[in-house]
Amino acid sequence: MNVIYPLAVPKGRRLCCEVCEAPAERVCTACTVTYYCGVVHQKADWRSIHEKICQLLIPLRTSMPFYNSEEERQHGLQQLHQRQKHLIEFCYMVAQKYLFEGKHEDAVPAALHSLRFRMAMHGLSSVELVPAYLLLAEASLGLGRIVQAEEYLSQAQWTVLKSTECSNATYSLLHRNLGLLYMAKGNYEEARYHLANDVSEIWHKYLSDHYQVLSQARIQQIDLLGKRFVNDTGLDEAQEAEAVQILTSILNFRESTSDTSPQKTVFVLKTLIMLYYQMMNSSKAQEYATRALTLVKDQELDVQEQNNIQELLSLISAEEDRPIS
Template sequence: MAGQPRCELCGARAAPLRCPGCRLTYYCDVSHQKTDWVSIHSQICHLLSPVLRPQRCFHSEKDRKDGKEQLLRKQESLIAVALCRAQGFLWAGQPLEAIPAALQALRSSSRLLGPASLRLLPIYLLLAEASTGAGRPRQAAKYLSQAQWIVLQSPDCSAALQSKLHRGLGLFSIAEGNLEQALYHLANDVYLATAEFGLNSVEVSGGYFHMANIFFHQNKMDAANSLYTEVSSLWHAWLLSSLHGHQRALQARAEASPFSEEEEGSEDGTTEAQRERGARMLGAVLELREQGPLQHPGETAQILHSLAIIHYLGQDLAKSIHRAGNSCIHAVLDFGESWDGGGDGGGCCRVRLPLALHCRANIAKINPKNSTRTHLPPSPIFPLPAGIQAKGEEPVTMD
């Protein structure tokens, strides 16, 4: 029968089980129903009825317009929840659990935007990544082919989206063991990301990172180390800039009238996805550096400082304190001769950066209300020159 319901998970026509909550989704067996429930359905069951059921009739043009806008917001909300769940499972190393949520995002987006919309491209790439991680290369290839078709059908496709496509193709080639093809796609990823965002953007770091991994496994250590260093430097510079924005926002909030309305948005310009991506990438580089035969205390200090900033901006103060403290130790190991203010002061600045962040995170943890006041230790993004301390501040010493 043409109207026979299909399984929400696998698309099978024989789907006798129906969700008792929304009464809109069907499953071929209990295992698929449980899988879908864990992945996404438990989060959107209450959202499906207003979106999928026929809309009521409206008696005026204004009511129709308002109803259409409300429906659009509900559809967008459903897609956002599904994408967030899918990405979360991928970050947690659970690609199999990510697939149902990503499929829900794909179905909802296709209904809303059409099957050829460029906004479907990131969803297809997410599905390809999850399928590859779950050991389903045939499905991954299918999703990547669909993503390529969308790009070919869209001559106005941005360099940013094309960059993501090449990265997805590169990761799939790595999983297939075709490293030369992977390097080709990742090189295109870097080129397109640079064209869209600039040479010093963290959006370029993903391509560098995966290329470095390939060179590392090929034992081409000079190339790998160079790219890992570039990844660390890009993230460190961007995170310092984000921290700068965060400090300005805190300063403005402290000086603002208590009766003024707060503006919505992120204080530091970072998103959870960016912080998570940075933490995963930098954590992998840090692990390689710590396990390698050659020690790089300067770069290790930089990575630890970057991770401390990520945790600080994400309000995980305990981890921020731990990372910043370790960063101080590695910075002293690498620049110890400049600690007393001698030389050009570069080492002192490298130590002051994580130390100031360590102090600020400690104060925020002990007394969050005081963390926005102006008498806190100097901002970690404005290290003082060697041998000079702020007015009223004791010289920094180490036990």
């Protein structure tokens, strides 16, 4: 491990610890651009991530050199951007690996690095910050730091609410962490609600990917022998039964909860439609498609959503009309 020495801070300049942001008293002598409040946090950061990225930090944390032309300056900025992007992804991957291994303490410094690089690159309110907040929340929950986890999740929720570009995968991770938080706090009803969101997102993603390929194959009649597909879910019977049980439970929960969100109910219905369609159970698929279409019309939801469900119904009807050979 690299040696650190007491830091002489110029008057009027405040340097912060890389781990806790307290006033820094020491500097890493290898890169000379990373500061710590003391030996404990320096060791924690070194063990987690700093050893792997020490030299990569130098060009990011020092002044850009003088360029002879605008073309050279733009090239330098592009290189800086690529370094930032690489460090965001690398630190995130390292933190995620620690979490998979149950090393929550080691995950924190790496996740903090990912968060700060994201802030520097995307700004303080970008949805790109959310994955790092969720890593920090998960690590905090693993360490039993409930209040800290709640703070990170509040930041993630607020950022997601302000954004129109959040992916389903990010929503899923947010709900999973909120579910774990409420379980830790003993609020099992809220935990159940958020974990249901997470599970439905996972199933929707899996089935949607299969559905896209399958629907195109059926439309183009790629089965050259003219036979109907027997099963296209990629799951065995036990897994299909589990999927049906989980998704119908989530649907029942959605429909019975006092603060029902019609958009989320439609989302689960569409997931069930895709599941039954791929299981070759056209009657069940049509039943859920009809329910989804009725709900969309009654709640006057987005016209595009209505068109999507109508398209699903047409595909199901075409499948029913197709002769079995």
